[in-house]
Amino acid sequence: MFDGSNKEQTSDKGSVSYAEGEDFIHIENLSKIYKRDDSETVAIEDFSINIKKGELISIVGPSGCGKTTILRMIAGLLEPTSGTITVAGHPCDKPGPDRGMVFQDFALMPWRSVIKNVELGMEMAGVPKEERRKRAEEYISIVGLEKFKDARINELSGGMKQRVGIARALVNHPDVLLMDEPFGALDAQTRNLMQAGLIKILDKTDQTIIFITHSVDEAVYLSDRIVVLTKRPAKIKEIIEIPWPRPRDRASPDFTALRKHILDELEKENVLDD
Ligand SMILES: Nc1ncnc2c1ncn2[C@@H]1O[C@H](COP(=O)(O)OP(=O)(O)OP(=O)(O)O)[C@@H](O)[C@H]1O
Numbered sequence: 001m002f003d004g005s006n007k008e009q010t011s012d013k014g015s016v017s018y019a020e021g022e023d024f025i026h027i028e029n030l031s032k033i034y035k036r037d038d039s040e041t042v043a044i045e046d047f048s049i050n051i052k053k054g055e056l057i058s059i060v061g062p063s064g065c066g067k068t069t070i071l072r073m074i075a076g077l078l079e080p081t082s083g084t085i086t087v088a089g090h091p092c093d094k095p096g097p098d099r100g101m102v103f104q105d106f107a108l109m110p111w112r113s114v115i116k117n118v119e120l121g122m123e124m125a126g127v128p129k130e131e132r133r134k135r136a137e138e139y140i141s142i143v144g145l146e147k148f149k150d151a152r153i154n155e156l157s158g159g160m161k162q163r164v165g166i167a168r169a170l171v172n173h174p175d176v177l178l179m180d181e182p183f184g185a186l187d188a189q190t191r192n193l194m195q196a197g198l199i200k201i202l203d204k205t206d207q208t209i210i211f212i213t214h215s216v217d218e219a220v221y222l223s224d225r226i227v228v229l230t231k232r233p234a235k236i237k238e239i240i241e242i243p244w245p246r247p248r249d250r251a252s253p254d255f256t257a258l259r260k261h262i263l264d265e266l267e268k269e270n271v272l273d274d
């Protein structure tokens with residue numbers, strides 16, 4: 001699965017193009033306070049990070065601390081209370097095709113075929129039919145679903161649906177792929193296959209990814225850096241750089257030690273996950 005020979009990801013939607021490893025996403029002093037009637041929930045407080053082109057950043061933190069809130073602000077679906085976010089130099093004040101989203105619950109159109117789901121964004125952007133089809137087929141092949149391109153979504157397994165979701169996001173060549181617990185609904189074996197598939201995509205492209213997960217093991221397996229958040233209001237507790245090449249050996253002493261360190265940190269925030 002996830003095989004293919006595609007390489008380049010375009011990122012120069014504006015006038016500037018970015019090389020792999022260059023600072024690409026800037027988040028500065030981000031905060032979010034949800035207000036309802038006379039009550040307030042402070043979800044995010046003073047969150048700042050620069051993310052490089054081609055990096056995979058995971059965000060881990062206690063349930064309800066504000067992870068999805070951060071992702072929705074980057075997606076332009078939610079307005080920050082204060083602070084700024086730019087991706088490739090562009091502010092994120094509304095949703096756009098430069099930021100692709102992959103959700104835990106797939107968010108696909110069940111009555112449409114695989115290829116029609118992957119084509120949807122391009123269809124809305126007015127990409128001509130032939131080009132649409134060609135690009136959709138290329139990404140369906142990257143996620144290993146060639147044989148199922150004409151199948152309806154409701155005929156697919158959970159793992160296959162999630163691969164359609166990933167192809168649908170990647171096909172638009174987003175500057176950043178925003179993934180909110182994308183493998184959370186899958187069984188352990190399928191989840192491992194999806195992680196391996198994502199690593200292949202990272203090898204073949206310079207896709208920048210922000211990845212939210214409850215699984216510390218998954219974060220250590222996949223990430224260039226892991227952002228550990230405190231309980232709500234979420235602040236950055238620690239940012240951990242992982243220089244090891246992928247794929248990683250989950251049984252290695254380094255891997256297990258880092259995993260334990262993060263779990264210990266999260267436990268201090270009262271979490272029981274993983
Ligand atoms: N639309 C909203 N209106 C009011 N409060 C909200 C809204 N969305 C989220 N919240 C609150 O903000 C806080 C953070 O929520 P968020 O969904 O970002 O957390 P999370 O870290 O993604 O949680 P989980 O790990 O359970 O997915 C929670 O206390 C939640 O109740």
Ligand SMILES: [Mg+2]
Pocket residue numbers: 067068069
């Ligand atoms: Mg969430």
